[in-house]
Amino acid sequence: MKLDQAIRERRSIRGFQDKPVPKELLEEIIELANRAPSSMNTQPWHLHVLTGEPLERVRQGNTERMLAGIPPSREIHDHGAYEGVHRERQVEIAVQLFEAMGIERHDKERRQDWVMRGFRQFDAPVSIVVCFDRDLLDNTIAHFDTGAMTYGLVLSAWSRGLGAVINGQGIMQSPVVREVANIPDDQVILTCVALGWPDDEFVANSVVSRRRPLPNTARFLGFDA
Template structure:
């Protein structure tokens, strides 16, 4: 396994990438080469989709366009503007009991690091690259699975190249602003955003880690 200074491990096995990937909530200002992002996306395109439909589009924001988005996002956050995402957000109280317990346990364990989450989120985690994944209006529900497979493939491919990632609602909270600033067509629903960059090792917010339930809590073997 090769290493490259701050950029971390590359040429990982799938299992190594799965274990090393975690959500990073503050990135450094180190730029990410466009060529590297294109390599990540080309690898992620190998993800399966229904009858090879590949129903999604990817809008890549970096440089000046992303800074405009970041400024607009911060202004709307400061004004207390409520989010109006294309994919409705369900109240935590409406999730399953299992999901509610997991979310409550995660929130209870945030400690001091949790206090910094709002400020860094308002700045889109300072990510130097944000990918906006969209689906055409009227999409099949199956396409949500396909887009999820693409998104997970993106973050694993990024991990393999020494990049950190963050998949977050925060990126797509204000879709009308995104359509205006990035010229995203009105006939595309903005489903999820993924930030890419290099992890800020000094940021307290990056000490947050999530645990997973024991496998037997979600697995039923029918043999």
């Protein structure tokens, strides 16, 4: 798949086939994503790839803690609620997804189930926990670099027929993830990527988020008219 095609066609996948992903394919995807640029070639990222029993333990732990009312616990600074245009975009994609799934505004049970799917890593066969070096916690460049690698990860997966969604919900109960994955203390959990073979019958997988037009994104200075 050409790069332009992968970028334009990629979308967040939230429904997966019950089908394992070969370790060799995951290694290939990660090796390619590892080519991402980083400041001074620091390469601050670390990936912990979970499937099978360890992933089921994370799902169970996340679900139990959330249903018990235990507040989310992330290891990076929480930005809090979105406001303004950012809140508008957040609501817009939620509306798109709920309309595709046929979830009515008053249907609290199905809305709650949708939220819990995120904490279950969308029932994907693989979850990749994305971390970076703790001694760079206050270095926002390390966050940027790790994000660049993560985007490369989902593009690489897409180009090989796999689907993925970058899923902050999956690590909101970070103590569970850290314990099950035995993540070293010198690493900070940033996010996770739910990954697997897309389920073509899961209608939310067809949703494509709307993007700002170019004039609202970029300014050009010093160019000829």
